[in-house]
Amino acid sequence: MVAEMDAGHGADSVTVVPVDQDYADIRDSVRRICEDFPGEYWREKDEKSEYPEEFVQALTRSGYLGALIPEEFGGSGLPIRAGSVILEEIHANGCNAGACHAQMYIMGTLLRHGSDEQKRKYLPGIASGEIRLQAFGVSEPTTGTDTTQLKTRAVRDGDHYVVNGQKIWTSRARQSDLMLLLARTTPADQVKRRTDGISTFIVDLNAGKDNGLEIRPIPTMINHNTNEVFFDNLRVPAENLIGEEGRGFRYILDGMNAERVLVASEALGDGRWFIDRAVAYANEREVFGAPIGRNQGIQFPIARAYAQLRAADMMVRRAAALFDDGKDCGEDANIAKMLASEAAWEAAETCMQTFGGFAFAREYDIERKWRECRLMKTAPISTNLVLAYVAQHVLGLPRSY
């Protein structure tokens, strides 16, 4: 395996911590879990568009999906850096955490903004895996990234809210008991700021089935179990509102930073996997009487991808350190996600090219990982929107939206 990245701890620190001191036990243990789920397992799931239930159960049993839940609620109470390590290692070992990573971080909104009663009711079950909260209903078909314009409405009716509208790309909705839903409770033309009047709810997906809630799978180029979700007078108990009505947009922002850091970590893991594969193949494949890796046209792209991955890794660590210190990490989390997804894509492209025609044969897993890795440049936030954030919110350039 290519040398692993060194670690830097502390938001403003450039201390380089050897990898064997950066949650080495967790890395080892995640590697061992992944050994039971080789490429063959993922290939079959991909071909049949099946949910990797066995892998998700193994991770659940390990307790890693509850890593970020405080111990008082049955989790491990670990910092986000530990979550990063878990997800990076899953991807570096050829597996894909996309089927369950949201179980790790969606609960953050509930943890930070939910009532004591809500936390006691849900968090222990989420920590044990008995309750799956891994569906996040934000994106809508007509408003796209312009989240504040979302059209799904929740209207108070006695001790319930009545929800109408549609979400799209709600991943894992069929493999989740609960969904974190973002819906408008006050029409956009009646609020001062466009971020006002949006609320966050816990929706019981099992109770909603055939009762105002319909989930339709979307066939996609990767096995990501994503769906359209339709709400037709779905009744959600008012006690399922998180925090105050109308403040939901703010509540999900810190959760989105956590998501960006964690997805960036998965991208780093993918990048490591591609580079390991490319190096091994470039050393072993002989054409014109010599290993192809002797040619600089083969070795330089691999070295460049590795260098880009190292740089992205530093940014991911910095964003995680800021998050763990409770500091504003919007800039760092966005940049980390963009750089890590681009570095991983560079590594994916390089690996494709290094493998020549064999990259296209399913049995090598390169084409599948290449497809899977591409998602990270688009979701959970696209590269353009990260650049718009940096340009407008960090650098003070004129707003494009």
Ligand SMILES: Cc1cc2nc3c(=O)[nH]c(=O)nc-3n(C[C@H](O)[C@H](O)[C@H](O)COP(=O)(O)OP(=O)(O)OC[C@H]3O[C@@H](n4cnc5c(N)ncnc54)[C@H](O)[C@@H]3O)c2cc1C
């Ligand atoms: C497999 C998959 C799983 C997903 N899972 C979830 C999920 O679980 N929950 C959820 O809520 N969402 C999910 N998403 C949605 C995802 O977050 C969005 O697709 C993504 O944020 C992009 O939004 P959009 O598709 O509406 O693109 P649009 O907003 O329509 O944008 C289209 C293109 O235009 C660009 N663009 C738009 N506005 C600007 C601008 N002002 N300046 C420059 N460029 C701009 C964008 O960058 C993008 O490239 C998922 C998506 C996919 C594909």
